[in-house]
Amino acid sequence: MQGLIKEMVRNASRNHRIHRTKFDLFRNKSTLMGAFAPSRSRMYAQPHDFNILRDDMEHDTSLPTFMVGYKNGFLPRQEPLARLPERFYALEYLLQNMPIHLPNGEGGLLSKGQLGEAVKDLPQYDVSDINDQRLLSALFRDYTFLTSAYLLEPCDIMYREKKDYGLGRSVLPKNIAIPLATLVRAFAGTPSEHGFILVHVAMVAHSGNLVKHATETLEATQEQDRVKFNNALKHLNDTMTLINQEMDTMWERSNSMDYLKFRTFIMGSKNQPMFPNGVVYEGVSEKPLFYRGESGANDSMIPCMDNLLQITSKLPNNPLTEMLKDFRRYRPTNHKEFLEFVQKKAEELNVRGFAIHDANSTALYLANMDQIRAFRHRHWNFTKEYIIKNTMHPVATGGSPIVTWLPNQLGTILDQMSKVGQTINYNELTPENKIIVDEIINRVDSQERVLKREVEFLKQKFGSNQDRVVV
Numbered sequence: 444m445q446g447l448i449k450e451m452v453r454n455a456s457r458n459h460r461i462h463r464t465k466f467d468l469f470r471n472k473s474t475l476m477g478a479f480a481p482s483r484s485r486m487y488a489q490p491h492d493f494n495i496l497r498d499d500m501e502h503d504t505s506l507p508t509f510m511v512g513y514k515n516g517f518l519p520r521q522e523p524l525a526r527l528p529e530r531f532y533a534l535e536y537l538l539q540n541m542p543i544h545l546p547n548g549e550g551g552l553l554s555k556g557q558l559g560e561a562v563k564d565l566p567q568y569d570v571s572d573i574n575d576q577r578l579l580s581a582l583f584r585d586y587t588f589l590t591s592a593y594l595l596e597p598c599d600i601m602y603r604e605k606k607d608y609g610l611g612r613s614v615l616p617k618n619i620a621i622p623l624a625t626l627v628r629a630f631a632g633t634p635s636e637h638g639f640i641l642v643h644v645a646m647v648a649h650s651g652n653l654v655k656h657a658t659e660t661l662e663a664t665q666e667q668d669r670v671k672f673n674n675a676l677k678h679l680n681d682t683m684t685l686i687n688q689e690m691d692t693m694w695e696r697s698n699s700m701d702y703l704k705f706r707t708f709i710m711g712s713k714n715q716p717m718f719p720n721g722v723v724y725e726g727v728s729e730k731p732l733f734y735r736g737e738s739g740a741n742d743s744m745i746p747c748m749d750n751l752l753q754i755t756s757k758l759p760n761n762p763l764t765e766m767l768k769d770f771r772r773y774r775p776t777n778h779k780e781f782l783e784f785v786q787k788k789a790e791e792l793n794v795r796g797f798a799i800h801d802a803n804s805t806a807l808y809l810a811n812m813d814q815i816r817a818f819r820h821r822h823w824n825f826t827k828e829y830i831i832k833n834t835m836h837p838v839a840t841g842g843s844p845i846v847t848w849l850p851n852q853l854g855t856i857l858d859q860m861s862k863v864g865q866t867i868n869y870n871e872l873t874p875e876n877k878i879i880v881d882e883i884i885n886r887v888d889s890q891e892r893v894l895k896r897e898v899e900f901l902k903q904k905f906g907s908n909q910d911r912v913v914v
């Protein structure tokens with residue numbers, strides 16, 4: 444209780460740097476695990492408000508690393524620690540020598556299948572006394588990277604030889620399982636892998652404005668202020684345009700033929716044939732556990748848009764949608780709470796209803812839906828080109844069925860766009876909006892038809908495993 448009060452006093456003194464939205468505030472403090480993975484949220488104030496950082500408070504190491512802000516958006520508040528302190532020398536040494544390609548041109552432990560043996564010499568570090576959020580983030584990143592590498596090392600070797608993944612290790616030793624931590628260190632270390640990571644980061648670098656204009660949209664709806672609402676949607680659309688433009692650079696920054704070379708190590712253990720019985724985390728749980736692997740589905744930008752425009756509640760009631768909700772549990776606590784806040788507020792205020800009350804607002808609302816469509820459409824193209832073209836492995840890194848899950852969401856946004864398009868009274872549109880709406884609707888019709896055909900064809904090719912959905 445004392446700690447709780449201290450925390451509240453400390454937070455109060457920081458409040459001048461935290462923007463209080465017109466809505467209530469959450470205040471949370473995260474533990475090592477709580478800051479990242481499926482988490483219990485700890486709320487210290489009423490559950491209807493949200494604190495958004497006004498600046499990223501880079502030097503404050505007591506606040507969680509992941510806090511939604513106007514400047515940092517969904518990126519961490521602070522630069523991650525590149526190297527671990529001396530106390531973790533053995534772990535740092537192991538990780539430096541782990542990648543398949545070392546910076547000096549030699550092959551690292553993973554290139555020769557020596558990681559499993561090397562892990563035996565790793566001390567079991569006690570990380571329970573660490574409060575510095577920056578160090579906690581670095582440890583979380585490093586231990587989860589090591590976990591994936593250790594569990595999937597045999598699959599990588601098998602895949603390189605036989606183009607089949609075989610089985611992963613099913614027991615994670617105590618010295619990793621107990622002090623478990625997070626990812627973002629390169630495994631294969633190729634330019635395509637760096638490009639792949641960079642494109643994600645470059646996109647999220649625009650998310651501060653996404654947060655800003657999303658909250659402005661909510662505020663304008665609450666105030667029933669048409670001019671402010673249209674402005675917020677216009678800015679949101681500009682921001683999403685930039686994000687989508689960054690995404691398009693993936694084609695040149697990361698060669699599609701290289702993707703499968705570094706993909707193995709981002710696979711999870713949930714709904715993955717390599718881990719039919721899950722993984723026993725020694726000293727943590729005797730019962731095998733199943734976790735999703737690394738995936739863009741853990742990113743917060745598209746869920747923020749889905750929630751704001753009330754697309755989430757329009758997704759079909761099926762196991763694929765349940766899986767999307769399951770993915771949403773894999774987020775830093777503060778992101779998760781922010782997304783829940785946006786969803787609840789948008790439904791309560793009825794953002795969509797306010798938009799379709801006015802033809803020109805509807806055009807702007809539709810333009811923003813079109814940004815979600817553009818994202819998902821390009822993304823589906825990535826998946827066909829980088830993955831489906833090169834492997835018959837039935838599930839993606841996050842454990843979703845490869846040919847049905849993404850189209851579940853892409854199909855929904857297309858369908859919803861048609862429905863919103865039908866509500867527009869063309870006579871009330873400005874000439875400029877008439878052109879925009881026409882273009883959008885024509886594209887939606889043709890993409891809907893193509894997507895249906897593609898999914899039918901791919902379902903036949905991949906067979907019944909695509910109906911297996913594990914939530």
Ligand code: HEM
Pocket residue numbers: 642643646690693702737738739740741742745746819822825826829830838839840841842843844845848849852853
């Ligand atoms: C070559 C590039 C990419 C490929 C091959 C790819 C592939 C995939 C696949 C197969 C999934 C299904 C989920 C799973 O892992 O089980 C997924 C989900 C997702 N990915 Fe990517 N991805 C790529 C780039 C990106 C980028 C740059 C972002 C940007 C943040 C991103 C964001 C997402 C999102 C938001 C989802 C959830 C899908 C949805 O909500 O409909 N992906 N990705």
